[in-house]
Amino acid sequence: xxxxxxxxxxxxxxxxxxxxxxxxxxxxxxxxxxxxxxxxxxxxxxxxxxxxxxxxxxxxxxxxxxxxxxxxxxxxxxxxxxxxxxxxxxxxxxxxxxxxxxxxxxxxxxxxxxxxxxxxxxxxxxxxxxxxxxxxxxxxxxxxxxxxxxxxxxxxxxxxxxxxxxxxxxxxxxxxxxxxxxxxxxxxxxxxxxxxxxxxxxxxxxxxxxxxxxxxxxxxxxxxxxxxxxxxxxxxxxxxxxxxxxxxxxxxxxxxxxxxxxxxxxxxxxxxxxxxxxxxxxxxxxxxxxxxxxxxxxxxxxxxxxxxxxxxxxxxxxxxxxxxxxxxxxxxxxxxxxxxxxxxxxxxxxxxxxx
Numbered sequence: 301x302x303x304x305x306x307x308x309x310x311x312x313x314x315x316x317x318x319x320x321x322x323x324x325x326x327x328x329x330x331x332x333x334x335x336x337x338x339x340x341x342x343x344x345x346x347x348x349x350x351x352x353x354x355x356x357x358x359x360x361x362x363x364x365x366x367x368x369x370x371x372x373x374x375x376x377x378x379x380x381x382x383x384x385x386x387x388x389x390x391x392x393x394x395x396x397x398x399x400x401x402x403x404x405x406x407x408x409x410x411x412x413x414x415x416x417x418x419x420x421x422x423x424x425x426x427x428x429x430x431x432x433x434x435x436x437x438x439x440x441x442x443x444x445x446x447x448x449x450x451x452x453x454x455x456x457x458x459x460x461x462x463x464x465x466x467x468x469x470x471x472x473x474x475x476x477x478x479x480x481x482x483x484x485x486x487x488x489x490x491x492x493x494x495x496x497x498x499x500x501x502x503x504x505x506x507x508x509x510x511x512x513x514x515x516x517x518x519x520x521x522x523x524x525x526x527x528x529x530x531x532x533x534x535x536x537x538x539x540x541x542x543x544x545x546x547x548x549x550x551x552x553x554x555x556x557x558x559x560x561x562x563x564x565x566x567x568x569x570x571x572x573x574x575x576x577x578x579x580x581x582x583x584x585x586x587x588x589x590x591x592x593x594x595x596x597x598x599x600x601x602x603x604x605x606x607x608x609x610x611x612x613x614x615x616x617x618x619x620x621x622x623x624x625x626x627x628x629x630x631x632x633x634x635x636x637x638x639x640x641x642x643x644x645x646x647x648x649x650x651x652x653x654x655x
Contacts, residue, residue: 351525375612
């Protein structure tokens with residue numbers, strides 16, 4: 301069954317569009333059982349073919365992280381974007397932030413198709429698709445050629461545990477604003493879509509800033525937009541039936557930046573990951589230093605991104621250590637993304653202890 305939607309108005313937020321899409325997957329999707337070759341073998345899959353959404357308020361890009369039962373970690377969303385920005389594909393960076401990522405590595409060292417940053421920014425010299433897209437946008441007004449591809453030709457990797465879900469992203473400069481369209485072959489609507497919306501809309505706004513444009517509308521299409529398993533189908537139904545939040549996390553307008561600033565931010569992401577991979581005894585002194593350096597290098601917006609990722613990594617490294625106090629004493633808690641991550645951690649802890 302086709303899921304062609306009535307487009308969400310340009311002024312919509314990610315969370316409102318996400319809720320509307322989940323409702324369509326539940327209400328109009330078709331359920332089938334995943335085949336034996338899939339890592340979801342035997343599980344029911346609720347699928348909407350050609351599921352899509354769009355939103356125009358890019359600073360309000362967080363979805364699924366507000367209200368009772370919310371499950372999305374803003375800090376993990378921030379860490380995923382930093383991973384993308386570094387252009388790396390190794391597990392060493394992302395594993396401190398994400399518990400489930402290791403199962404998608406064939407060799408226990410690197411990720412395959414889902415290491416989108418390596419494809420976009422290039423883990424080889426001269427392979428930076430984002431820089432090329434920016435050059436096309438600035439040299440060809442109203443271009444239709446600013447496209448980056450993420451799905452390579454098949455070369456015997458059809459049975460890989462990590463085949464890219466994203467096919468590519470197209471940047472569309474029109475009337476002083478930069479729209480972006482992301483096309484996926486498949487998307488887990490509950491567990492992964494909110495993170496994809498965050499990281500790719502951050503990328504879209506970043507390219508807008510690098511090219512002197514305003515951020516326009518973000519559009520997202522998955523050929524297979526789906527929910528996996530009875531538990532996720534139930535959770536999605538409960539989420540859609542619950543009240544929408546009165547407000548959403550608003551990161552504010554991304555400040556203008558240069559390529560040098562972007563390189564410095566990637567360096568801070570690398571430093572944070574290295575810190576989290578080190579001895580726990582160094583975390584309390586090194587982490588605030590990295591967050592403070594982000595403030596001096598790139599200002600409060602990017603400090604908030606780094607701090608939210610740091611809070612996520614610290615909570616996973618030493619659970620229950622009360623890391624929120626570290627940020628409050630360092631006057632870092634004012635950022636909307638960090639505040640949302642600390643709220644997520646408190647809510648998760650309360651649920652685990654039955655409070």
